[in-house]
Each structure stands twice: as C-alpha cells, then as structure tokens.
Amino acid sequence: MTSQNSGNRKSRLPEAPATRPAESLKQDILRHVLYSLGRDTERPDRQTVFRALALSLRDRLVEKWIASQRDIYSRSSKRVYYLSLEFLPGPFLRENLIALGLENEAREALTDMGFGLDDVADEEYEPGLGNGGLGRLASCYLDSMATLRLPAYGYGIHYAYGIFYQLIKEGRQVERADNWLRGGTHWEFERSHYVHPVRFYGQVREWVDEQGRLRHSLENATTVMAMACDMFIPGHKNDYVLNMRLWAAKTSREFEFSFFNTGDYIGAVEEKIRDENISMVLYPNDEAPEGKELRLKQQFFLVSATIQDIVRRFRKKGIAWDQLPRKNVIHLNETHPAVAIPELMRILVDEELLTWEEAWYICVRTFAYTNHTVLPEALEVWPEDLFRRLLPRHLQIIHEINRRFLHDVRRQFPNDPNILGRVSLVHEGESRWVRMSHLAIVGSFSVNGVSAHHSEILKESVFHDFYKIFPERFNNKTNGITPRRWLRQCNPTLAWLITEHIGPEWLTDLAQLKKLEPYVNSEGFHRAWMEVRLRNKHKLAEYIRDKNGITVMPESLFDVHVKRFHEYKRQLLNVLHVIALYNRIRSSPGSVTVPRTYIFGGKAAPGYYMAKHIIRLINSVAYTINTDPRVGDLLKVVFLQNYCVTLAERIIPATDLSEQISTAGMEASGTGNMKFALNGAITIGTHDGANIEIMEHVGNENLFLFGLLSHEVNEMRSQGYNPRLFYERDSELREVLDMIAGGFFSPSEPHLFRDVVESLLNHGDRYMVLADFRSYVYRQQDAANAFMDQAAWARMSMLNTSRMGFFSSDRAVDEYAKDIWGVSGV
Numbered sequence: 001m002t003s004q005n006s007g008n009r010k011s012r013l014p015e016a017p018a019t020r021p022a023e024s025l026k027q028d029i030l031r032h033v034l035y036s037l038g039r040d041t042e043r044p045d046r047q048t049v050f051r052a053l054a055l056s057l058r059d060r061l062v063e064k065w066i067a068s069q070r071d072i073y074s075r076s077s078k079r080v081y082y083l084s085l086e087f088l089p090g091p092f093l094r095e096n097l098i099a100l101g102l103e104n105e106a107r108e109a110l111t112d113m114g115f116g117l118d119d120v121a122d123e124e125y126e127p128g129l130g131n132g133g134l135g136r137l138a139s140c141y142l143d144s145m146a147t148l149r150l151p152a153y154g155y156g157i158h159y160a161y162g163i164f165y166q167l168i169k170e171g172r173q174v175e176r177a178d179n180w181l182r183g184g185t186h187w188e189f190e191r192s193h194y195v196h197p198v199r200f201y202g203q204v205r206e207w208v209d210e211q212g213r214l215r216h217s218l219e220n221a222t223t224v225m226a227m228a229c230d231m232f233i234p235g236h237k238n239d240y241v242l243n244m245r246l247w248a249a250k251t252s253r254e255f256e257f258s259f260f261n262t263g264d265y266i267g268a269v270e271e272k273i274r275d276e277n278i279s280m281v282l283y284p285n286d287e288a289p290e291g292k293e294l295r296l297k298q299q300f301f302l303v304s305a306t307i308q309d310i311v312r313r314f315r316k317k318g319i320a321w322d323q324l325p326r327k328n329v330i331h332l333n334e335t336h337p338a339v340a341i342p343e344l345m346r347i348l349v350d351e352e353l354l355t356w357e358e359a360w361y362i363c364v365r366t367f368a369y370t371n372h373t374v375l376p377e378a379l380e381v382w383p384e385d386l387f388r389r390l391l392p393r394h395l396q397i398i399h400e401i402n403r404r405f406l407h408d409v410r411r412q413f414p415n416d417p418n419i420l421g422r423v424s425l426v427h428e429g430e431s432r433w434v435r436m437s438h439l440a441i442v443g444s445f446s447v448n449g450v451s452a453h454h455s456e457i458l459k460e461s462v463f464h465d466f467y468k469i470f471p472e473r474f475n476n477k478t479n480g481i482t483p484r485r486w487l488r489q490c491n492p493t494l495a496w497l498i499t500e501h502i503g504p505e506w507l508t509d510l511a512q513l514k515k516l517e518p519y520v521n522s523e524g525f526h527r528a529w530m531e532v533r534l535r536n537k538h539k540l541a542e543y544i545r546d547k548n549g550i551t552v553m554p555e556s557l558f559d560v561h562v563k564r565f566h567e568y569k570r571q572l573l574n575v576l577h578v579i580a581l582y583n584r585i586r587s588s589p590g591s592v593t594v595p596r597t598y599i600f601g602g603k604a605a606p607g608y609y610m611a612k613h614i615i616r617l618i619n620s621v622a623y624t625i626n627t628d629p630r631v632g633d634l635l636k637v638v639f640l641q642n643y644c645v646t647l648a649e650r651i652i653p654a655t656d657l658s659e660q661i662s663t664a665g666m667e668a669s670g671t672g673n674m675k676f677a678l679n680g681a682i683t684i685g686t687h688d689g690a691n692i693e694i695m696e697h698v699g700n701e702n703l704f705l706f707g708l709l710s711h712e713v714n715e716m717r718s719q720g721y722n723p724r725l726f727y728e729r730d731s732e733l734r735e736v737l738d739m740i741a742g743g744f745f746s747p748s749e750p751h752l753f754r755d756v757v758e759s760l761l762n763h764g765d766r767y768m769v770l771a772d773f774r775s776y777v778y779r780q781q782d783a784a785n786a787f788m789d790q791a792a793w794a795r796m797s798m799l800n801t802s803r804m805g806f807f808s809s810d811r812a813v814d815e816y817a818k819d820i821w822g823v824s825g826v
C-alpha cells in the first residue's frame with residue numbers, strides 16, 4: 001500500500017464516545033483526522049492516519065502528565081533536572097503504544113479502518129536531536145526515570161534541523177539537511193506564550209547600591225526568547241508521564257515595537273532570523289566539539305532558559321534559597337551545559353543578593369556531572385576572549401570561582417606548585433582557554449564515569465589531580481539501556497517468546513531474564529529461539545535487498561558494525577579483516593567455510609576527513625567483493641546508509657556477531673554493545689568500556705575478547721610503538737595494506753586510499769590498529785568456528801540475553817537516584 005492509499009469505506013464521521021478501548025481509539029483517530037488535520041475521514045492516507053493516531057495518544061499522555069505533575073507538586077518531592085544538549089528519542093509511536101498498553105487496541109482500530117499498524121508506524125520520521133551514544137543514553141534514562149516514577153524533567157534544545165540525513169552516493173557520504181519538522185509536530189505541545197528571555201553580549205556595569213553593596217548588572221545585552229516545546233515520556237504501564245522540555249529560539253523583536261518605528265522593516269526581519277538561528281541546527285560533531293560562537297550560544301540558551309524554569313518553580317514554594325539543593329538536583333550530561341554553574345551563581349549573587357559563600361554552598365550541592373569521554377580532543381574548552389564577549393559576567397564569575405579554588409588547592413598542596421596550572425579553570429598559555437570539565441568538577445558534588453573501567457581511568461589519569469583534591473566526588477554509574485525499546489519494541493517476537501516462558505516482569509525488572517537459563521538446555525526452546533532470530537535475519541535481508549540491491553543469505557553469519565565513524569572505534573580494523581578473508585577465498589578456495597554478511601552503518605562528522613574516507617573505503621571494498629564471482633555467497637559486504645535509531649531497531653535483532661572493537665581505554669562505555677547482547681548477539685570486542693562488565697556478566701566463554709589491554713596500549717605507546725614492525729612481520733596484513741595503498745579497491749584512482757595506509761604506517765597508527773590485527777583475526781576465526789556449531793551458538797546467544805539484566809537503564813537510573821540525586825519514586 002502506498003501512503004496515498006485510502007482506508008476502507010467503514011471510516012465515518014466521529015460519533016459519540018464508545019466504550020471499547022479500540023473503538024474509542026478509532027473514534028479519536030477519526031476526530032483528529034477531521035478536526036485537527038482537516039482531512040476527509042472517508043479517505044485519510046496513511047501519513048494522516050499516523051498523525052491522527054499520534055494526536056490521539058498525545059491526548060492520553062497529556063492527561064497523565066498533568067496528573068503526574070500534580071503528584072510531584074503535592075508531595076513536594078525533590079526534583080531532578082537532566083540537562084543535555086542532545087536527546088535521541090527515536091520514533092515514538094510503538095514505544096508510546098506499549099507504555100500505554102494500547103498496542104492491541106491500536107492494531108484493532110487501524111485494521112478496522114483498513115490499515116496495518118506496522119505500515120502506519122513506518123510513517124514516523126524520528127527526531128534526530130543527538131549525535132550518538134550520549135544523546136541516546138539521555139533518552140534511555142528519561143524512559144527509566146518515567147518507569148521508576150521519578151520527579152524528573154529532561155531539558156534540551158528544539159533544533160529545527162537534527163543530525164544530517166546521510167546518503168551514500170558513489171561510495172561517499174553525502175549530507176542532507178534533516179527537516180524533521182516538515183510534517184508538523186504531533187507529539188509535542190508548543191507553548192507559544194510561555195517564554196523566557198535569554199541575554200547575551202553587552203557589558204558588565206559595576207555599581208554600589210543604597211546598602212553599600214557592590215552590584216553587577218549586564219547592560220546593552222542582546223535578548224533572545226526561549227519558547228518551551230514539551231514532549232511526553234510515559235513510564236511503562238504505570239500512568240506516569242514525564243516531560244522533555246525543548247527550547248526553541250524566538251526573536252524578542254516582536255515585542256520591540258520601536259524597531260518597526262524606525263522604518264527598517266527588513267533589517268528587523270533579518271535580526272529575527274539571526275536570533276532564531278540559535279536553535280536552528282544540531283552540531284554534527286561527536287566527541288570533537290566545534291569551538292564556534294553559535295555553539296556556545298546554544299549551550300547558554302539551554303542553560304539560561306532552564307535555570308529560569310527551575311528557579312520559577314522553586315520560588316513558588318516560598319522557601320529559603322539554602323533549601324534549593326534539598327529540593328532540586330541539576331544533572332549535567334557532559335560539560336555542554338556546564339555554564340549552568342556560573343549562571344546559577346549569577347542569579348543567586350547578582351539578583352538574589354546572596355553572599356558569594358552562601359551562593360557557592362548552594363551551587364556545589366545542586367550540580368552533578370557525568371563525563372562521557374576521555375578523548376583529549378573531546379574535552380571542551382572555550383577561548384577566553386569569546387567567552388568574555390558573549391558572556392562577560394559569567395567569565396568574571398568563573399574567574400572568581402577559580403581564584404578561590406586555586407587558593408584552597410595551594411593550601412592543600414603546598415609542595416606541588418605545578419598542580420595549580422594543571423587544575424586551573426583557565427588554561428594560561430599563549431592563548432587562554434576556559435576548561436569546561438574543570439568548571440564542571442569544581443562546581444559539582446558528584447562526578448561520574450559511565451563504566452567501571454572508564455571511571456577508573458578518570459581517577460587514575462584524566463582527572464587524577466581532581467581526584468586527589470575531591471576524592472569523595474568521584475563515582476561510577478555504568479550505563480544501561482531501556483529494555484522496552486531495545487527488546488520489547490524492536491524485537492517483539494523474541495520478547496514474546498521470553499514472556500511466554502518467564503512472564504512479563506522482565507520488562508521492568510530485567511534481572512528476571514536469569515529465569516531463562518534453565519531453558520538453555522531445552523531443545524524446543526533452542527529451536528524457537530533460533531527460529532525467531534532467523535526470521536529477524538530474513539527481514540533484514542529483505543531490507544538490504546530493497547535498499548542496496550544486494551542479496552544476502554539469511555543463514556550466513558551476520559557480522560555487524562554500526563555506530564558513529566571514528567578512528568578509535570576502528571571500523572578500519574574490521575575492514576582489514578574483511579579484506580584478509582577475501583584474499584583467503586581467492587588464494588585458497590575452501591579455506592573459508594562460514595559464509596558471512598558484513599553490515600556496516602554509521603555517520604561521520606561532515607568535517608572529519610579520515611572517518612569519511614574510511615566510509616568510502618568500506619564501500620569500495622564492498623563493491624569489489626560483492627561483484628567478484630569467485631566469492632559468491634561466502635562473503636557479502638553491505639553499508640546501510642543513514643544509521644539512526646529506527647535503523648538500529650531493524651538491525652540489532654538480526655545480528656549474530658556484534659563488533660565492539662575500540663582501542664582499549666578509548667570507548668567510555670558503549671551502549672550498542674548492550675543492545676546487541678540483550679538481543680542475543682555475541683560480542684567480538686576489546687577490553688574496553690562496558691565490554692569488560694558484559695564479559696563479567698555473560699561469562700568469558702560467551703563472547704570473544706581480544707587485543708591489548710589499556711595499560712598495554714599505554715606501555716606500548718610510551719616505549720615507542722612502531723606499527724611498521726607489525727606490517728613487516730605479518731604477511732597477511734602486509735598484503736592487505738599493499739592492496740589498499742596500491743589501488744586494488746580504487747582502480748580508476750589508484751592513490752585514493754593511500755592516506756588511510758599512511759595514517760597506519762607513517763603517522764603512528766594512533767589507534768593501534770596494526771598492533772591488534774593478529775589477535776582480532778584469530779578471534780574472528782574462533783567466532784566462525786563457534787558459528788558452525790549452531791546448537792552451541794544458540795546456547796551462547798540465550799546465555800547472553802539471560803545474563804544482561806544488569807545493563808538495564810532502570811538499574812542505572814536507580815543507582816543515580818539513590819547514590820547521587822537522593823530522590824525516590826512518587
């Protein structure tokens with residue numbers, strides 16, 4: 001059916017409220033078709049039906065949200081504010097239907113109208129308001145906060161354009177704007193009369209008031225308005241709904257009639273456009289922040305509007321400011337919203353006239369900070385000059401925080417004068433930079449990493465000085481994923497099989513999956529398990545055929561590497577192994593016995609040359625291999641374009657082998673690794689991030705770990721790592737690299753991929769690809785051998801799923817709630 005197809009003739013105009021839930025849902029859909037969307041109920045197309053269904057669910061969500069807000073208010077609960085520049089919620093329809101317990105009703109209502117739920121759900125276009133792991137984690141956590149009934153609010157930016165849409169054209173990544181609002185917004189409420197002013201630029205005026213106090217105020221500032229857009233996040237079948245409040249920038253000019261009186265109408269409109277630019281687009285850089293003024297504006301825009309909202313709610317209570325930390329906690333997702341610390345100080349000191357000491361006491365008890373990366377280039381810094389121009393008062397406040405902090409450090413470490421330069425909030429060299437991670441640590445009562453391994457690295461190296469100064473602040477919260485989206489929703493048949501055996505409690509208590517273990521020896525369960533997995537693989541094979549025109553064998557080993565493209569994630573290591581296999585097939589047919597389908601997906605930051613080049617290499621290798629008749633069904637390589645939440649939901653349930661092969665010490669946690677294992681894929685991975693904890697839970701014998709440990713990486717580097725030695729010693733590796741450098745995969749442009757090989761051989765191989773190549777190849781062989789014994793593979797698969805309970809975001813959020821936030825469910 002195309003989206004132009006109409007429903008059957010049973011559609012009628014709305015009638016009196018019906019009693020059966022399916023019937024009443026159908027009536028609501030028809031009502032929205034007519035009254036909200038202005039379409040004929042006789043012939044709604046599929047997109048219209050999707051929107052009307054979404055609006056019908058929004059009706060139900062908003063009722064529950066109002067009730068939940070009343071609960072929070074009447075209990076006077078302590079609130080959690082989760083601030084993030086990114087949220088990556090994925091499509092809402094199925095998720096909301098499951099949470100509201102309306103899946104069957106919707107199916108029935110739609111069938112009655114001549115539509116299939118799956119087709120209607122496919123009409124949804126997801127909001128890509130994040131880059132990858134960090135934004136997706138924020139969305140998993142909101143889901144869990146709602147399920148745990150926490151008095152929580154997500155705060156972010158309503159970007160008009162989300163992460164770009166990725167096309168692969170002639171093997172290359174091409175970026176297209178992601179106009180996700182094109183079809184209108186059906187899940188949110190725009191609060192057009194609910195706005196906060198956000199003030200940038202200007203000069204600080206110092207003056208003395210009648211009481212003789214030194215005061216600071218900002219003059220000649222530029223004001224932009226922040227308008228709230230609310231989206232609803234329901235808990236799982238618990239009638240509790242949270243909101244994610246996203247701020248959209250609106251000009252303040254509409255309120256300045258004088259502007260128009262000057263006669264410069266077009267000039268006024270240009271200013272409007274400039275103001276509204278602030279929330280126009282998400283920066284597409286993952287783990288390499290872009291030091292652009294607009295980005296710092298975005299950060300302050302989110303922070304200023306949010307803190308005003310928080311303060312407004314707090315003021316309504318009419319209690320003293322020193323109670324703020326008892327009633328609120330503000331969580332900083334990475335350093336991106338860290339300017340919230342000086343902003344709260346500014347409000348308390350400049351506007352509320354608290355003393356510095358009183359204000360600081362409140363601040364440090366209110367903020368908590370999560371670090372998500374140890375890559376040096378990802379640690380956020382801002383040129384001091386830019387800061388001074390955009391946020392002059394905030395820079396003064398940061399200087400004062402720093403002055404007092406360094407004073408304390410000097411007293412604490414009188415014999416280590418160098419520590420001052422290392423921990424200062426302002427880096428002082430040829431140019432001066434504000435270090436946002438230092439600000440976040442000094443201004444927060446809690447600093448956490450996102451896996452046990454990562455949190456140790458923070459204490460031992462990246463933030464070692466701060467760990468010595470504030471040991472009590474450092475803690476670990478291993479990431480988690482929501483089982484509602486990442487099993488129940490994306491893999492409904494496997495979810496159903498599980499529920500059939502152990503009941504539905506696992507949905508909100510994932511540790512219950514352990515109850516599957518007795519079934520791992522049952523032949524019937526084995527068969528059912530593998531049938532479901534194979535069916536998922538068939539579906540993905542169909543998708544690949546439709547999208548890429550490549551026929552893959554569902555029985556082959558689906559070896560999947562999907563995530564952002566970054567050198568440290570080492571998609572390159574994977575493709576080197578693919579080429580090695582290809583060479584084995586060509587040189588000794590029969591030596592490769594397990595047919596494999598390699599699936600790659602992921603976006604590269606538009607300005608990241610090497611990452612984009614690796615995408616191109618993969619596509620060239622894919623073309624060569626897929627068109628070589630000697631290879632046949634033994635090897636297929638597929639690059640699926642525009643990896644996003646929607647696509648992840650298709651791929652993950654169909655994966656046999658999950659590639660988690662970052663250089664040890666570089667992936668803070670990973671969450672894709674958890675999604676795959678939960679769905680019964682086996683991991684091939686390094687001793688990095690949460691892989692280590694996954695291994696501890698599922699057992700060493702149920703995944704394939706390989707490669708250097710992070711201390712070995714460090715040792716090898718400090719002893720002078722020479723990648724050439726690996727090249728010279730390993731003839732198979734040599735052949736692979738020579739082919740790439742010699743233009744085997746780019747015959748019309750023989751030098752095309754020379755840079756890739758150069759980066760390994762002549763530029764130090766920063767990510768130790770060559771050092772890990774041989775152990776990766778061996779472990780891949782182990783994986784292939786294991787796959788040949790399907791019964792043993794099935795067992796491993798089931799044990800992976802059954803032992804993944806720990807990795808639920810419910811567990812993670814519960815730990816945050818108890819250990820950091822000090823909140824409990826309402």
Ligand code: BZD
Binds near residue numbers: 670
């Ligand atoms: O955060 C990711 C890490 O790379 C993953 O290992 C981890 O699982 C997830 C969730 O904790 N980090 C990011 O996605 N992004 C950033 O850390 C980042 C940092 C600076 C600027 C932009 C993004």
